[in-house]
Amino acid sequence: MKWARIEIGNKSSCGIVEGNQIALVKDGIFDPINLTGQKVKIEDAKFLTPIEPKTFYAAGLNYSEHVIEQALANNQEPNIPKEPHIGYRANNALIAHNQPIIKPSDSSEEFQYEGELVAIIGKKTKNVSEQDALNYVFGYTIGNDVSERKWQRDDRTMWRAKNTDTFKPMGPWIETELDLNRLVTTVRINKVETISFPTNNMIFGVACFISAMSKYLTLVPGDMIWMGTEGHSVNMKPGDICEIEINKIGTLSNPIVLGNN
Amino acid sequence: MKWARIEIGNKSSCGIVEGNQIALVKDGIFDPINLTGQKVKIEDAKFLTPIEPKTFYAAGLNYSEHVIEQALANNQEPNIPKEPHIGYRANNALIAHNQPIIKPSDSSEEFQYEGELVAIIGKKTKNVSEQDALNYVFGYTIGNDVSERKWQRDDRTMWRAKNTDTFKPMGPWIETELDLNRLVTTVRINKVETISFPTNNMIFGVACFISAMSKYLTLVPGDMIWMGTEGHSVNMKPGDICEIEINKIGTLSNPIVLGNN
Numbered sequence: 001m002k003w004a005r006i007e008i009g010n011k012s013s014c015g016i017v018e019g020n021q022i023a024l025v026k027d028g029i030f031d032p033i034n035l036t037g038q039k040v041k042i043e044d045a046k047f048l049t050p051i052e053p054k055t056f057y058a059a060g061l062n063y064s065e066h067v068i069e070q071a072l073a074n075n076q077e078p079n080i081p082k083e084p085h086i087g088y089r090a091n092n093a094l095i096a097h098n099q100p101i102i103k104p105s106d107s108s109e110e111f112q113y114e115g116e117l118v119a120i121i122g123k124k125t126k127n128v129s130e131q132d133a134l135n136y137v138f139g140y141t142i143g144n145d146v147s148e149r150k151w152q153r154d155d156r157t158m159w160r161a162k163n164t165d166t167f168k169p170m171g172p173w174i175e176t177e178l179d180l181n182r183l184v185t186t187v188r189i190n191k192v193e194t195i196s197f198p199t200n201n202m203i204f205g206v207a208c209f210i211s212a213m214s215k216y217l218t219l220v221p222g223d224m225i226w227m228g229t230e231g232h233s234v235n236m237k238p239g240d241i242c243e244i245e246i247n248k249i250g251t252l253s254n255p256i257v258l259g260n261n
Numbered sequence: 262m263k264w265a266r267i268e269i270g271n272k273s274s275c276g277i278v279e280g281n282q283i284a285l286v287k288d289g290i291f292d293p294i295n296l297t298g299q300k301v302k303i304e305d306a307k308f309l310t311p312i313e314p315k316t317f318y319a320a321g322l323n324y325s326e327h328v329i330e331q332a333l334a335n336n337q338e339p340n341i342p343k344e345p346h347i348g349y350r351a352n353n354a355l356i357a358h359n360q361p362i363i364k365p366s367d368s369s370e371e372f373q374y375e376g377e378l379v380a381i382i383g384k385k386t387k388n389v390s391e392q393d394a395l396n397y398v399f400g401y402t403i404g405n406d407v408s409e410r411k412w413q414r415d416d417r418t419m420w421r422a423k424n425t426d427t428f429k430p431m432g433p434w435i436e437t438e439l440d441l442n443r444l445v446t447t448v449r450i451n452k453v454e455t456i457s458f459p460t461n462n463m464i465f466g467v468a469c470f471i472s473a474m475s476k477y478l479t480l481v482p483g484d485m486i487w488m489g490t491e492g493h494s495v496n497m498k499p500g501d502i503c504e505i506e507i508n509k510i511g512t513l514s515n516p517i518v519l520g521n522n
Contacts, residue, residue, distance in 0.1 A: 055351045060418070085417040088349040088424075090316045092478050104477065126426075156346040157321070163349075164477040165387075216365065216425040217353050 002250070003029045003139065004173035007046040008038075015040070017173055029174070030122065030138070030221050047097040050141050050174045051120060054222040056094075058145065059209060060087045062202050062228030069232045074153060084204035084212040089145070089226065090163040097172035097252055101146055102259040103238055104164060110149035111256075112233035115187045115244040117199050118143040119206045120174055121223040125214050133210035136219065139176035142244050142252040143226045144169040147233075169242075169254045178248055180206065185229075188243045189236060197230040199246055263511070264290045264400065265434035268307040276301070278434055290435070291383065291399070291482050308358040311402050311435045312381060315483040317355075319406065320470060321348045323463050323489030330493045335414060345465035345473040350406070350487065351424040358432035358513055362407055363520040364499055365425060371410035372517075373494035376448045376505035378460050379404040380467045381435055382484040386475050394471035397480065400437035403505050403513040404487045405430040408494075430515045439509055441467065446490075449504040450497060458491040460507055 002017035013036075014029050015022035020042050026034040029051065061067045061081055071078040095101070103111050122138025146168065151161035162168075183199035204212075209225060236242055238258035245251040263278035274297075275290050276283035281303050287295040290312065322328045322342055332339040356362070364372050383399025407429065412422035423429075444460035465473075470486060497503055499519040506512040 055353055057351075081417055083417070086420045087418045088351060088420075090318075090349060090478070092316055092481070092484075156342055156344070157348045159347045159349075159474070160477040165479050213420070216421040217351070218426050220353070223353075 001176045002173045003050060003176065004045070004171075005029070005048045005050050006040060007048055008040070012048050017042070047099075047172055049094050049096045049170050050172075051222055051224065053091060053094075053224045054220055056089045056091055056224060056226075057213070058087045058089045058226040059084070059202075059204070059228040062204060063197070063230035064203060065231045066229055067203075073149065081203060084209045086209060086213055086225070089168060092165055093163045093168035095166050095169050095254070097169070097254070099169065099254060100166065100257040101144075101169060101236075101242070101254045102166045102257055103236070104148075104259045107148045108150040109235050109237075111236050112147050112149060113187055113189075113236060113242050113244065114145035114147060114229035114233060115185045115195070115246075116143040116145050116229050117183065117185065117206075117227045117246060118170060119210070119225045119227065121210075121219045121225070122221055124218065124220050125210070126218045128211055128214045130207045130211040133207040133214070136210060137206065138221070139174040140178055140246075140249060141170055141174045142172075142246050142249055144242060144244050144252060144254065145226060145229060169252055171252050172250050175249045182248065184247050186245045186247075187233075188245070189234065189240050191243075194234050195231050201230065202227060262437045263434045264311060264437065265306070265432075266290070266309040266311050267301060268309055269301070273309050278303070308360075308433055310355050310357045310431050311433075312483055312485065314352060314355075314485045315481055317350045317352055317485060317487075318474070319348045319350045319487040320345070320463075320465070320489040323465060324458070324491035325464060326492045327490055328464075334410065342464060345470045347470060347474055347486070350429060353426055354424045354429035356427050356430050356515070358430070358515070360430065360515060361427065361518040362405075362430060362497075362503070362515050363427045363518055364497070365409075365520045368409045369411040370496050370498075372497050373408050373410060374448055374450075374497060374503050374505065375406035375408060375490035375494060376446045376456070376507075377404040377406050377490050378444065378446065378467075378488040378507060379431060380471070380486045380488065382471075382480045382486070383482055385479065385481050386471070387479045389472055389475045391468045391472040394468040394475070397471060398467065399482070400435040401439050401510060402431055402435045403433075403507050403510055405503060405505055405513060405515065406487060406490060430513055432513050433511050436510045443509065445508050447506045447508075448494075449506070450495065450501050452504075455495050456492050462491065463488060
């Protein structure tokens with residue numbers, strides 16, 4: 001089942017994707033389903049981020065080639081993480097499917113996408129085993145962990161490199177039924193494929209991260225975990241459109257526009 | 262004016278501190294004030310965190326002696342930050358005044374407080390000047406940035422060193438009228454003072470951080486910024502009570518208990 005959240009007359013409504021339409025429900029995605037009877041065509045929908053997350057977790061370095069790539073770019077020895085140590089991103093940066101990614105006027109040319117699987121927590125959990133961890137996932141969506149690499153190298157933290165307003169597109173919706181091993185992530189700039197990789201080819205998988213995190217942290221419905229990306233990214237410039245597809249979920253599409261700050 | 266949030270019959274209520282009582286209001290701290298007429302004695306109140314924050318920002322290294330202290334502990338050269346680069350903490354870790362800080366059973370002896378001023382954003386802002394920045398602050402409270410130093414040194418991120426459940430006490434309430442230059446932060450363990458420092462003796466002040474952050478980030482009501490701490494902290498152990506006082510605001514008090522994870 002695919003859950004979307006869209007804007008109807010200045011209010012947010014949740015709904016279930018059925019073919020080329022979204023069937024609206026009365027309540028939220030974690031509530032019992034009561035259809036309103038209203039349907040909105042996908043092409044007419046103004047998408048919102050599928051959830052307003054509680055805590056925004058991010059795995060960071062979680063695919064081998066990406067770790068090596070980032071190390072080379074920074075003239076460092078690759079250092080494959082030995083433990084699933086989670087990081088954080090910020091809600092201010094979130095935008096939805098189709099909304100513009102604004103490239104700050106003072107940012108460098110090294111302005112890059114990162115196509116990521118996003119796990120949405122559906123049930124409260126603490127101290128869960130790796131075997132049981134996926135039972136606490138409500139579903140999965142797609143995230144674009146937009147990164148300004150010069151700021152990422154030079155700043156003391158990743159605050160503006162990764163958390164500037166509009167740098168975290170997510171969506172278009174949440175898929176609740178998935179076989180993680182059958183997923184492929186594909187990124188396209190202006191319809192030209194730039195990378196494609198097996199989504200679940202992670203250093204530490206979703207279940208491993210949830211189990212490790214829950215030893216110290218209580219996870220609650222609405223928390224989300226961005227699972228990292230693979231390989232090398234190419235630069236994006238104003239006028240481009242960045243699409244991230246994960247088969248069985250859908251395609252997250254966002255245009256790049258130049259900011260005026 | 263001092264704003265508290267307390268639990269009344271499983272629900273949260275906001276109120277204004279008047280002497281030794283809290284006068285409850287009908288709505289939230291950002292709404293017009295409508296008193297309910299009900300008052301609760303401070304000694305009887307079950308405090309909640311004064312807000313449920315949107316994004317939880319933290320300045321990190323923001324006092325000179327603390328930077329030097331942390332560098333020495335890590336056998337590194339002190340590196341005083343040259344720019345106000347903000348960091349992040351996680352909402353799962355927040356607890357209120359009087360609630361226990363749970364020391365994980367597998368944590369080291371280096372389990373330490375950090376007494377911090379916390380600025381609460383009251384109005385939406387982007388691109389604000391340093392001169393105008395404090396007009397967007399609703400008020401100030403006290404935070405204890407509890408840190409497990411071994412994990413802080415050894416882990417790839419600060420996820421469990423600083424964001425384990427209960428590691429972020431805040432409160433007891435928000436003071437809306439303050440002269441930052443008249444504040445002194447004092448920490449006591451079991452009523453014995455361990456450090457006292459001028460609160461506003463920061464490398465980058467509240468206005469500087471808000472202005473710099475707002476160049477890239479939209480700040481919204483309910484965001485909060487923890488401003489860092491000064492000097493050396495001593496270890497806390499189960500059975501201790503940690504008090505952080507900032508004169509003109511109040512005292513945040515939390516007992517330490519041993520966890521069973």
